[in-house]
Structure formats: C-alpha cells, structure tokens
Amino acid sequence: MRLGFLFLSSSSPVVGSSISRSIVRPAPSLLLHRPFHFIPNRTTTDSNPFQFSPRTTLTASASSMASTFKPEQARVPPALQLPSPPITKFKIGLCQLSVTADKERNIVHGRAAIEEAAEKGAKLVVLPEIWNSPYSNDSFPIYAEDIDAGPDASPSTAMLSEAARLLKITIVGGSIPERSGDKLYNTCCVFDADGKLKAKHRKIHLFDIDIPGKITFKESQTLTAGETPTVVDTEVGRIGIGICYDIRFQELAMLYAARGAHLICYPGAFNMTTGPLHWELLQRARAVDNQLYVATCAPARDVDGGYVAWGHSTLIGPFGEVLATTEHDEAIIISEIDYSQIELRRTNLPLEKQRRGDLYQLVDVQRSSSQ
Amino acid sequence: MRLGFLFLSSSSPVVGSSISRSIVRPAPSLLLHRPFHFIPNRTTTDSNPFQFSPRTTLTASASSMASTFKPEQARVPPALQLPSPPITKFKIGLCQLSVTADKERNIVHGRAAIEEAAEKGAKLVVLPEIWNSPYSNDSFPIYAEDIDAGPDASPSTAMLSEAARLLKITIVGGSIPERSGDKLYNTCCVFDADGKLKAKHRKIHLFDIDIPGKITFKESQTLTAGETPTVVDTEVGRIGIGICYDIRFQELAMLYAARGAHLICYPGAFNMTTGPLHWELLQRARAVDNQLYVATCAPARDVDGGYVAWGHSTLIGPFGEVLATTEHDEAIIISEIDYSQIELRRTNLPLEKQRRGDLYQLVDVQRSSSQ
Structure with missing residues (x-):
C-alpha cells in the first residue's frame, strides 16, 4: 500500500x-490488511460501539415523525409564486457616487449620474447608501430630511421623484437620513417611472459593530430601526429593499424571496475591514441561496472622509455569479438583468421544492399577521 | 460641475x-442648478408623488405593530447559548481521499489516512462523502452496509469505530451508502474518542439536480432522505452534520447554530460545474452568517470516474475566512480550530442580539415538538 x-x-x-x-x-x-468483513477488536469496550449514546446527542427524537417532507410548509405563510414582471429583460444602472459635505452638490451630482445612467439605457437606477450626506452620527441630524412632509422638506427625494418621472425610469434612491417626528432613520425611497413614491424602506438592522482597532460604529446612537421589510412592485419587477447591514441577516432575503421578489437591492457602504472580507460574499450568498438577482450600490471611496467606504457596487445573478462590479472609484455600472435566468436556475436546482418544511420553517411575521 | x-x-x-x-x-x-430647496415640477402629476400608491406595495401594514425588536424571538425555540466545549483549541484533519471501486482498498486507505492525520496531531478527523464506494446510483445498493446491524454488517464504520478508539480521536466519518430495511440512505457516522457511535446523519436534502449539458444527477432514484437534523456533543465540541447538498439549505445551518453548534461538518462531493461556482461560497456563507466554524471534506478528483468531484476540502473560520484549503488531488489538511474566535466574532458583530424576532422567526420544528 x-x-x-x-x-x-x-x-x-x-x-x-x-x-x-x-x-x-x-x-x-x-x-494490517484484514479480510473484507473484519470485526474490530472490541475487548476494551464493554458495549457495542454502534449503539448511540443518547446522553450527549442533541438530536430530537424523530421516531414518531415520519417525514412529511412538505416544501410548502418551509415558508409560513407559504412562499408566493414568482410573479410575471412587466418587463423581463432590462438594463440596471448602479451609480457609485462620490459624496461630499456639500448637500446641494450631492443632489446635483446624483441627478447627473442618474441622467447619465438613463441615457445609457438603464430602466432601473440604484444610488448608494447615504448619498446626500457624510456617513457619520454627527451628520445624520444635520442632513436629515422630512420625507413624509413632501418635496419642500426633502430636496433629495424631490430630485429623485422628478428624475424618475422625466426619465421614465424606476429609481431605488439609495438612502438618506430621514427625520420623522423626533426620530431619525436611514431610509431608502423607491420611485416608479411616473415619479411616484412607491415604497420607503427604513433600515431594519442598525449598523452597530465593534472590531477594535479596525472599525467601530453605532448607528443606534442616533438612528431608530425601521419597522417593516419592504417589497415593492415596479415597472422592472418585484424588488425587495435592504440597506447595508440588513444584508447580514439572511432571514430578510429569504423573506423577500418568499414574497416573490425578482431582485433585492442593497444600497450599502461597507467599510475597509468588512468590505474585502464580506461584501461580495454576502451578496453572492443571498443571490444563490434565494435564486434571485442582487444589486448593490456603494459610495465611492473617500480616503479623507471620516468613514471610508469599500465601494465595489455589484450586480449578482441568480446562480451567484458576479455579472458586473467595479473598484472603489466613482463609476456607473450598466448591466443587463434577465429574469428568465431565475426560472432557469430554479429549474436546474429546484431548492424551493426540496425544502424540508417538516424540519424548519421561516415565519414572515408581518405577512402572517396581516392574513 | x-x-x-x-x-x-x-x-x-x-x-x-x-x-x-x-x-x-x-x-x-x-x-439646471436649482436653489437648495427646489420644488419639482409636478404639473404633469395629479397628486403628491410622495404619497404611497398602496395598490402595488406588498409591504404588510405595520401601523399597529410597534417594533418589539426581540432577538430571542427570532429563533423558535429560542437559540441555545453556545456551550463550553471540552477543549477550545485543537487540530482538525480533513482527509481528501482518492476513492476506487475496490471497497476493501478504500477502507484500508481511509484508515491509513485517519492514522496519518492523528499522527500529525488531529483530534478530529473528517472523511469525504461516499468514501467507500464510487458515487453512482448503480453503486449505492452494491456498496451499502447495514450500520445498525453492527460491525459485522458494516466493515466501513467498524474501521472508523476502531480507529477512533485506538487513536483517541473524534471521527466525522464522511458518508457511506447505508441499507436499512428496504431503504438506502447517504449516511454520516460520528464516532467519539472512545469508539462509540455518537450520531448518524442521513442526508436530509437529496442531490437532485439538472443542469443540461453540465451535470444531471438524481439521488432520489435510489436513496431515501433522512428524517432529522443532527447535532452531536463530542470531545471536540458540539458539531452539526450536513452532507453535501444539505449545505445549500441555509435553514439547516441556522438551526444548528441555534442548537449551539461550534462547528458544522459537511462531507461533500460537489461537481465540476457547481464546485467552482458555489462550493467555497456556500461554506463561507454558512460560517459568516452563523458565526461558527465550517469544515468540508471531499473525495479527490478522479477524472476517469463516472462522477468527477471538485475536491477543495476546506476549513472556514467564524468570520468567513478560509483557514486552510487544497486543490483536487489527494491531501490531508491539518489546521487549527480555536473556538474563542467564535466569541470574538460574535462580540464584534452581535448578530444574535440584533435579529428581528418581530419580523421573522426560524422554527426548529423537531426541537419545538420535543419540548
């Protein structure tokens, strides 16, 4: 041997x-070579080694649980069927914007980027997290806008609305600090091609992280967490929205898939520590596990800023493949989305039909409550 | 501008x-540059664009749902605290074995590899999926062993038991085809350092995949799916077991993390299509999302075999970092596991305390039923 x-x-x-x-x-x-059916020497053991020792096995008894193996029970309420989107093939534009302390400049700059993306054929444009303000707890209260009070009180979203309407495109407007009563949120507005505000996602999972010597940040010092997941039907399909740290919670992506999302957009601003380690990984994981498109958009890196963003805005396909990405400089990514790829991958790997609703269930609490 | x-x-x-x-x-x-608080031209819209259009927004009403934000409700039953393992730092050995049609040779070969890994300090040794038989529906019935009938009827697991006992190591014995009554399973046996069979995991999610022109395989033609997730306390910590395709179902890893696993071992044999695309991605995703160790072990690649495995056995740390990996040739990986890294990463990113049990819940069905 x-x-x-x-x-x-x-x-x-x-x-x-x-x-x-x-x-x-x-x-x-x-x-030693032994005959094929050798018997191991068990003189030092006082019992059959093939008997389970139940004292430490955590496995729940399944003796009375013949597998029902009902995939439709793996999602509570049951997963919705993938809806037919108004268009199945279109271009998406991811505007990785430089962001400065000059809010008016940021708005004009963002508008020009959207316009350029639309000119290059994008029917859906995505902006970065906190694109109208520096990313800091000091800045959030100063730059915050009252979105619900209408365009006068929110020049940033007023621009998005106008751009969407005039360019006839859908905009996932990254995020801005939002003031509502005495609370501040990190909020993403989605405008449809008629300029109407279709959805407003307030970051559900606040970015509270502490990696000593690397990155420490506590959004919860100034911000309040959102109360609800956001899925919205637009002219370019059903879109789930998450903001940055929301991407770390796999349940949210699972829930969006179960609500029939074609695409999840995560405006985000990962940092120089978790960016290289996790940014692409998390995007690809959400896409491949849930078999849908994932698009992310980050601010361009400003090494002189208080918070240095990783950049690397990316489009991921439903097989976990990186379809388009960039480095850290300002950039507009234009790439094609083809929703027929979702069906193809779900046929290749019919995960939804293979789930074990007899063993685990993901409960969509608000959808359960509203039914 | x-x-x-x-x-x-x-x-x-x-x-x-x-x-x-x-x-x-x-x-x-x-x-056009505009004054800071410009009002968008709304002459073509008949309503305030900032009003939601509820007809297409799928978001459930949250008006009456002030966020309870109770992370302990995100897992049902609530997640167990991470237990203190008997040892916190040790070497793991991943034996990426060549597998032939000669079962006796495979057993002797596997035993020698385990012995070599133990000699190099491994306290936990992991073998590949289907290491005693070719990976094919034709072979499974021929090579299958009746594990429950004891060592006489199962020379492969008899060897594992003896090796574990004599070398005083824990063995996650990859998997072998198992015959039980008139059914066949793809089964992983875990032996503790006293040689006792501590757990037996039957592959829960069968590998039924169809990527035309690339890879088509239907384990369900011959195999029956297992009935229960498997978490086992060993001398090297609490280990969750999945086999190959099980890794695609994020719920299983989430459930293991909620049961207090330090490590998930996935013996696996990804193929040449999904291997390069998804094997490392899925391992890293399971590790980083659940903040625990993930170890995988694959057969070495045999280009003349009916099923060509990707190889690339790997150890991943709780930050999603690749700690050790290899290519497709036969190899033994020896690498260190340090469970204190789990605590560290869970302090850095306290995901467990940040989950939104008010929005989503993962139900561990069998653990719920047994309580």
Whole structure:
C-alpha cells in the first residue's frame, strides 16, 4: 500500500508531499490488511460501539415523525409564486457616487449620474447608501430630511421623484437620513417611472459593530430601526429593499424571496475591514441561496472622509455569479438583468421544492399577521 | 460641475472613463442648478408623488405593530447559548481521499489516512462523502452496509469505530451508502474518542439536480432522505452534520447554530460545474452568517470516474475566512480550530442580539415538538 498524501497545515499552507510515516511506524491494529468483513477488536469496550449514546446527542427524537417532507410548509405563510414582471429583460444602472459635505452638490451630482445612467439605457437606477450626506452620527441630524412632509422638506427625494418621472425610469434612491417626528432613520425611497413614491424602506438592522482597532460604529446612537421589510412592485419587477447591514441577516432575503421578489437591492457602504472580507460574499450568498438577482450600490471611496467606504457596487445573478462590479472609484455600472435566468436556475436546482418544511420553517411575521 | 464617471457594462466590463454626455446635451429640468430647496415640477402629476400608491406595495401594514425588536424571538425555540466545549483549541484533519471501486482498498486507505492525520496531531478527523464506494446510483445498493446491524454488517464504520478508539480521536466519518430495511440512505457516522457511535446523519436534502449539458444527477432514484437534523456533543465540541447538498439549505445551518453548534461538518462531493461556482461560497456563507466554524471534506478528483468531484476540502473560520484549503488531488489538511474566535466574532458583530424576532422567526420544528 502506497500513500502519498499532500500534507497541509494552516501555518504553512503547503508543506509538500510526504510519504506517510504510518508506513514507517505501523500501528498493527490499524494498518494490517484484514479480510473484507473484519470485526474490530472490541475487548476494551464493554458495549457495542454502534449503539448511540443518547446522553450527549442533541438530536430530537424523530421516531414518531415520519417525514412529511412538505416544501410548502418551509415558508409560513407559504412562499408566493414568482410573479410575471412587466418587463423581463432590462438594463440596471448602479451609480457609485462620490459624496461630499456639500448637500446641494450631492443632489446635483446624483441627478447627473442618474441622467447619465438613463441615457445609457438603464430602466432601473440604484444610488448608494447615504448619498446626500457624510456617513457619520454627527451628520445624520444635520442632513436629515422630512420625507413624509413632501418635496419642500426633502430636496433629495424631490430630485429623485422628478428624475424618475422625466426619465421614465424606476429609481431605488439609495438612502438618506430621514427625520420623522423626533426620530431619525436611514431610509431608502423607491420611485416608479411616473415619479411616484412607491415604497420607503427604513433600515431594519442598525449598523452597530465593534472590531477594535479596525472599525467601530453605532448607528443606534442616533438612528431608530425601521419597522417593516419592504417589497415593492415596479415597472422592472418585484424588488425587495435592504440597506447595508440588513444584508447580514439572511432571514430578510429569504423573506423577500418568499414574497416573490425578482431582485433585492442593497444600497450599502461597507467599510475597509468588512468590505474585502464580506461584501461580495454576502451578496453572492443571498443571490444563490434565494435564486434571485442582487444589486448593490456603494459610495465611492473617500480616503479623507471620516468613514471610508469599500465601494465595489455589484450586480449578482441568480446562480451567484458576479455579472458586473467595479473598484472603489466613482463609476456607473450598466448591466443587463434577465429574469428568465431565475426560472432557469430554479429549474436546474429546484431548492424551493426540496425544502424540508417538516424540519424548519421561516415565519414572515408581518405577512402572517396581516392574513 | 465636472463629471468623470467610469462607465461599465457587463458585456465589456471596463469601457474606460468618459465625460458624461449629459454635460454636452443638457436636459434642462434635470441639469439646471436649482436653489437648495427646489420644488419639482409636478404639473404633469395629479397628486403628491410622495404619497404611497398602496395598490402595488406588498409591504404588510405595520401601523399597529410597534417594533418589539426581540432577538430571542427570532429563533423558535429560542437559540441555545453556545456551550463550553471540552477543549477550545485543537487540530482538525480533513482527509481528501482518492476513492476506487475496490471497497476493501478504500477502507484500508481511509484508515491509513485517519492514522496519518492523528499522527500529525488531529483530534478530529473528517472523511469525504461516499468514501467507500464510487458515487453512482448503480453503486449505492452494491456498496451499502447495514450500520445498525453492527460491525459485522458494516466493515466501513467498524474501521472508523476502531480507529477512533485506538487513536483517541473524534471521527466525522464522511458518508457511506447505508441499507436499512428496504431503504438506502447517504449516511454520516460520528464516532467519539472512545469508539462509540455518537450520531448518524442521513442526508436530509437529496442531490437532485439538472443542469443540461453540465451535470444531471438524481439521488432520489435510489436513496431515501433522512428524517432529522443532527447535532452531536463530542470531545471536540458540539458539531452539526450536513452532507453535501444539505449545505445549500441555509435553514439547516441556522438551526444548528441555534442548537449551539461550534462547528458544522459537511462531507461533500460537489461537481465540476457547481464546485467552482458555489462550493467555497456556500461554506463561507454558512460560517459568516452563523458565526461558527465550517469544515468540508471531499473525495479527490478522479477524472476517469463516472462522477468527477471538485475536491477543495476546506476549513472556514467564524468570520468567513478560509483557514486552510487544497486543490483536487489527494491531501490531508491539518489546521487549527480555536473556538474563542467564535466569541470574538460574535462580540464584534452581535448578530444574535440584533435579529428581528418581530419580523421573522426560524422554527426548529423537531426541537419545538420535543419540548
């Protein structure tokens, strides 16, 4: 018997192939050739080793639970069928914008980017998280706008509404700090091609993170968390909205898929620590697990800013494939979405039909309550 | 106003920077500088664009649902606290084995690999999916063993039991085809350092996949799906078990994390299509989303085999980082696991405390039923 395993260790990833020392120093009971149906030496054990030792096995008893194996029970309420979108193939524009302390400049700049994306054929344009203000707890109260009070009180979203209407495109307007009563939110507005505000997503999971020496930030110092997931039907399909840290919670993406979303848009501003480690990974995971499109849009990197964003706005397809991405500089990504790919991948890998509703269930609490 | 967006498209990823044509051809209503609080022209709209149009917004009404924001409700039953493992730092060995049609050779070969890994310090050794048999529906009935009938009827697991006992290590024994009554399963046995069978995981999600021209396989033609998730307490911590396609179902990993697993082991044999696309992605996603270790072990690639495995056995840390991996050749990976990293990452990113049990809940059906 010849063995030539490649020996790897994490301290020195490839040590090189080595002839197994077990050949040199045989352990008789393990290395002797035995007849095919050998019986292991059990003289030192007082019981059949093949009996379970239930004291430490956490597995719940399944003796009385013949598998019902009903995938439709894996989502509560049951998952909605994928709706037929008004158009199945279109261009998306991701505007990775530079953001400054000059709000008026940010608005004019954002508008020009949207206009350029539309000119290049985008029917859906996505902006970054907090594109009208520096990303800081100091800035949020100063730059916040009262969106519900209408365009006078919210020049940033007024611009988005006008741009959507005049360009006849759908806009997922990144996010801006929103003031509502005595509360502040991190809020994404979605405008349809007629300029109407179709949905307003307030970041559900606030970015409270503490990696000493790397990145510490507590949005909860100034912001309040949103109360509801957001899925909206637009002229370019059913879109779920998450903002940045929302992407870390797989349940939200699962819930959007179960509500029939074709696409999840995550305006986001990952940082220089978690960006390289997790940004693309999380996007691809949400797409491949839920078999839908994922689009992200980040601010361009400003190394002189208080918060340095990773950039790397990206479009991911329903097979987890990176369809288009960029580095950290200001950029407009134009890429094609083809919803027929969702059907194709769900046929290739029929995950939805293979789920084990007899073992696990994801409950969409608000949809359950409203039915 | 100067614009210099980098224009990207999916057909030609980097087209090069371009001065925005919108400067050359201004669209007056969009590009005119306006006073800061400008009011958009709404002469063509008959209503306030900032009013929601409820007809197409799928968002459930949240008016009467002030956020309870109770993370402990996000898991039903509530997530268990991470238990203190018997040892917190140890070496794991992943034996990426060549597998042949000669079962006796596979057993001897597997035993030698386990012995080599133990010699190199591994306290936990993981084997590949279907390591004693070719991976094919034709082979499964021929190579299947009756594990419950004891060592005489199961030479493959008898070897694992003996190796675990003599080497004083824990073994996650990859998987073998199992015969039980008139049914066949794809089954992973876990042996503790005393040689006792601690858990037996039957693949819950069968590998039924159809990517025409690439890979088509239907395990369900011969195999029956397992009935229960498997979490087992061993001398090297609490381990959740999944087999290959099980990794695609994020709910299983979430459920294991909620049951207090430190580590999820996935013996697996991804193929040449989904391997390069998804194997590492899925492992890293399960680890980073659930903030625990993930270890995978695959067969070495046999290009002459009926089913060509991707290889790439890997250890992933709780920050989604690849700690050790290999290519497709036969190899033994030895790498260190340090469970204190789980606590660290859960302190950095306290996802468990940030979940929104008021919006979504993952129900562990069997654990719910057994309580």
